[in-house]
Amino acid sequence: MMEKRAQIKIQEMAFVLVAIFIFFGIIFLIFSRMQYAKIAKSAEEVREERTITLLRKITTMPEFSCSKSYSGKDFLCIDKNKIEAFKSEKYNNKEFVEIYKKIFKNILKIEIVKIYPIPQRSQEKEILFDNTQGKNYNSLGTYVLLCEDSQSGYKCDISMMLIAFENVQE
Amino acid sequence: MAREIKRKKKIRAQMPVFGWIFALIIGAVILFFAIFFIIKYSGQESYKTSTELAQKIDVILNPFSSLGKGTTVADTIDTKKSILFLDCSTDGEFGYSVLKALAKLGIGKEEISSENKIYNKYIFGNENLKGKILIFSRSIEIPFRIDDAVMLSEKKFCFVNAPKKISEEISQLNIDEIKNVSSKDDCDKNSVKVCFDNNNCDINVKCENPNDEECNYGYVRKQKKFYFFTDTLMYASIFSSYDIYNCNVKRIMKRLQLVNVIFQNKAQHLGCVDNNVLTKLSQLSSYSSEVINGNLKNNYQYLYETIQALENANKWSTCQLF
Numbered sequence: 001m002m003e004k005r006a007q008i009k010i011q012e013m014a015f016v017l018v019a020i021f022i023f024f025g026i027i028f029l030i031f032s033r034m035q036y037a038k039i040a041k042s043a044e045e046v047r048e049e050r051t052i053t054l055l056r057k058i059t060t061m062p063e064f065s066c067s068k069s070y071s072g073k074d075f076l077c078i079d080k081n082k083i084e085a086f087k088s089e090k091y092n093n094k095e096f097v098e099i100y101k102k103i104f105k106n107i108l109k110i111e112i113v114k115i116y117p118i119p120q121r122s123q124e125k126e127i128l129f130d131n132t133q134g135k136n137y138n139s140l141g142t143y144v145l146l147c148e149d150s151q152s153g154y155k156c157d158i159s160m161m162l163i164a165f166e167n168v169q170e
Numbered sequence: 171m172a173r174e175i176k177r178k179k180k181i182r183a184q185m186p187v188f189g190w191i192f193a194l195i196i197g198a199v200i201l202f203f204a205i206f207f208i209i210k211y212s213g214q215e216s217y218k219t220s221t222e223l224a225q226k227i228d229v230i231l232n233p234f235s236s237l238g239k240g241t242t243v244a245d246t247i248d249t250k251k252s253i254l255f256l257d258c259s260t261d262g263e264f265g266y267s268v269l270k271a272l273a274k275l276g277i278g279k280e281e282i283s284s285e286n287k288i289y290n291k292y293i294f295g296n297e298n299l300k301g302k303i304l305i306f307s308r309s310i311e312i313p314f315r316i317d318d319a320v321m322l323s324e325k326k327f328c329f330v331n332a333p334k335k336i337s338e339e340i341s342q343l344n345i346d347e348i349k350n351v352s353s354k355d356d357c358d359k360n361s362v363k364v365c366f367d368n369n370n371c372d373i374n375v376k377c378e379n380p381n382d383e384e385c386n387y388g389y390v391r392k393q394k395k396f397y398f399f400t401d402t403l404m405y406a407s408i409f410s411s412y413d414i415y416n417c418n419v420k421r422i423m424k425r426l427q428l429v430n431v432i433f434q435n436k437a438q439h440l441g442c443v444d445n446n447v448l449t450k451l452s453q454l455s456s457y458s459s460e461v462i463n464g465n466l467k468n469n470y471q472y473l474y475e476t477i478q479a480l481e482n483a484n485k486w487s488t489c490q491l492f
Contacts, residue, residue: 017196039218042222046225046226049229050228050232053229053233053236054232056232056236057235057290059236060236060237062429062432063429065315067314067490067491067492079436081440082432084435084436084439085432085433085435085439086432088435089435099263099264099428102264102266103264104290105289105290
């Protein structure tokens, strides 16, 4: 009888200990999950802020920004001739894209969509950079002038530059 | 019977003692794990906060590195007790600046953040920065804008007898951290004295261009080292450590070569046949290669002259590339 009671006591103790460890394990899992969600949210906020500040930076990059010769039109102005040059170098030189991926960091896509004059085709756009394959992303945009130099002078269209950044949260 | 009762009493006496010991041991184990996880967590929290700080400083610096042509900007940030660690590398096509941070939480273990490699900025400064930090930014035009030099410093500067255009530029910024004076005696005691006509200051600038109103190229002598510069790099050489300055100069030259390719392609697309501009672009690319190989000392004057020649050639060309 005594032996049975002693065994039951020991078993109770063992079950209580197992239950405590399972309980702490569940607490730890919930806590880890909350921490992960907090970090993911923080990372997404930083990416969004970075993308907003990069909108201006990309328009002032010498690879895309309008030349001095466009007299005064260098504020958020993109040179279409430079875009053509950039794209042709991109197609001829695969390393070129890899190099610029590092400059663009967490940016997945840069495209410029013509808004005014109203485009004749459904959407006239220039895609500078596209690394969105299989990724979830959000886009932010700003209005820019897309200017082109030609023999008859230069002309500018109002466009929207869209930058896509990866969505961190699931 | 009496024996049985005595034995039962003995067992009853032993059981509670064993129970207490067992509870104490388990309690100690649980307490140990709790303290272990708290220490681990505080270290991770510090690492997370430091990494966030480094990322946010990167974001804060974005507006300072997208100024546009011919612009100078200055402002300050206060990191309180947190420390920023700056470095630079020329690896790869662009090289990168490295920014790390150590956020001072006041409690628990402190961990430095992971390396934040910044490919799209040229950050000049000393290796460690703390407290109120001056952010001074100026576009680098050689002769077309390459990017902006972002200069960080925790010290105050006193420019003594600077050329006219530099004095005007500094005065327009209107910040306490950079003062413009005509005599060394007018400087604050704890400020770094930058002299343009004297060799007895903390930093001595020697301008080698013929124009007395500007300082287009020359060298800076600081802590027995020579920093050769053209244009905006004069400011960078004043604010930066030797290694970070030279590293970023090489990075700028690498970027110059890539932008050169874009301009040459643009010339082809536009059907430009002005060989003068294209020749000067090639020369500039060639001098930039020399600088990348560490020959700035022998080439800074030629670099400046080629920049001027290219700017003139483009200005008078029927097909202006920039």
